[in-house]
Amino acid sequence: MTDRASNPSIGRDPQAPVKRVLIMTAVEAERDAVLRGLSHASAAGASSAAEAGSGPAVDVRLAGVGPALAAAATAAELAAGAYDLVVSAGIGGGFESRAPVGSLVVASEIIAADLGAETPDGFSSVDELGFGSARVTVHGGLAARWADAARDAGLPVCQGPVLTLSTVTGSAATADLLADRVPGAAAEAMEGYGVAAAAHRLGIPALEIRAISNRVGPRQRELWKIGEALQALEQACSLLPEVLQS
Numbered sequence: 001m002t003d004r005a006s007n008p009s010i011g012r013d014p015q016a017p018v019k020r021v022l023i024m025t026a027v028e029a030e031r032d033a034v035l036r037g038l039s040h041a042s043a044a045g046a047s048s049a050a051e052a053g054s055g056p057a058v059d060v061r062l063a064g065v066g067p068a069l070a071a072a073a074t075a076a077e078l079a080a081g082a083y084d085l086v087v088s089a090g091i092g093g094g095f096e097s098r099a100p101v102g103s104l105v106v107a108s109e110i111i112a113a114d115l116g117a118e119t120p121d122g123f124s125s126v127d128e129l130g131f132g133s134a135r136v137t138v139h140g141g142l143a144a145r146w147a148d149a150a151r152d153a154g155l156p157v158c159q160g161p162v163l164t165l166s167t168v169t170g171s172a173a174t175a176d177l178l179a180d181r182v183p184g185a186a187a188e189a190m191e192g193y194g195v196a197a198a199a200h201r202l203g204i205p206a207l208e209i210r211a212i213s214n215r216v217g218p219r220q221r222e223l224w225k226i227g228e229a230l231q232a233l234e235q236a237c238s239l240l241p242e243v244l245q246s
């Protein structure tokens with residue numbers, strides 16, 4: 001998305017210790033779940049390193065709903081504070097067979113799945129059109145460690161591409177289309193690409209984690225298991241301090 005000439009911090013050592021983390025959530029209920037998880041970790045002793053000055057400090061901030069608000073809010077937070085990891089966290093829709101309701105998805109890649117053009121031959125991404133990239137890579141090592149930690153804790157989790165869309169999918173046809181467009185797509189949500197694009201612009205690595213509240217497909221809002229997903233998000237976030245310290 002940017003090159004090193006326009007962004008000197010690109011090329012930052014991926015092995016460098018993470019000292020200050022920014023977590024962005026869309027809404028307050030998600031922020032509160034993240035904070036509860038982090039406080040459980042503190043109560044369990046994971047913060048002793050932080051208190052001793054060697055563990056990461058974590059700030060949790062609201063982004064608003066959708067990629068534009070998420071990018072703007074993240075950019076504002078990054079302008080105000082020095083961070084070396086940015087996380088987009090919240091609930092999301094899970095693709096059938098990849099991520100059931102109540103499970104967790106740690107992004108292997110963050111993809112703006114509708115950023116492109118319709119052509120006579122179908123959808124072309126901005127990458128194919130030559131206008132930048134709809135994909136942001138994640139901090140692969142930390143993503144794998146977070147997924148491993150969740151698995152070790154007995155939580156259902158998978159790693160896969162997480163799609164960012166401005167419109168929640170509401171039909172089987174769109175779900176199929178997206179699954180074809182991004183093989184292996186595990187989840188969709190509305191903020192990840194905005195958060196990650198703001199971080200990437202400053203050369204800061206990003207992660208995205210989604211707790212699955214509903215299936216991607218025909219709209220059945222009454223079936224969304226938001227409470228279950230928020231609980232899974234809380235559990236996932238209770239693991240973050242140990243993931244960052246390992």
Ligand SMILES: O=C(O)c1cccc(C(=O)CC[C@H]2O[C@@H](n3cnc4c(=O)[nH]cnc43)[C@H](O)[C@@H]2O)c1
Nearest residue numbers: 026027029065091092093168169188189190191226
């Ligand atoms: O009503 C509530 O109590 C409540 C609590 C927490 C979150 C919400 C939201 O509606 C958050 C919207 C947020 O959720 C993401 N999301 C969830 N499922 C999907 C989906 O299938 N496709 C796209 N996005 C989804 C999204 O990131 C929104 O920002 C309500």
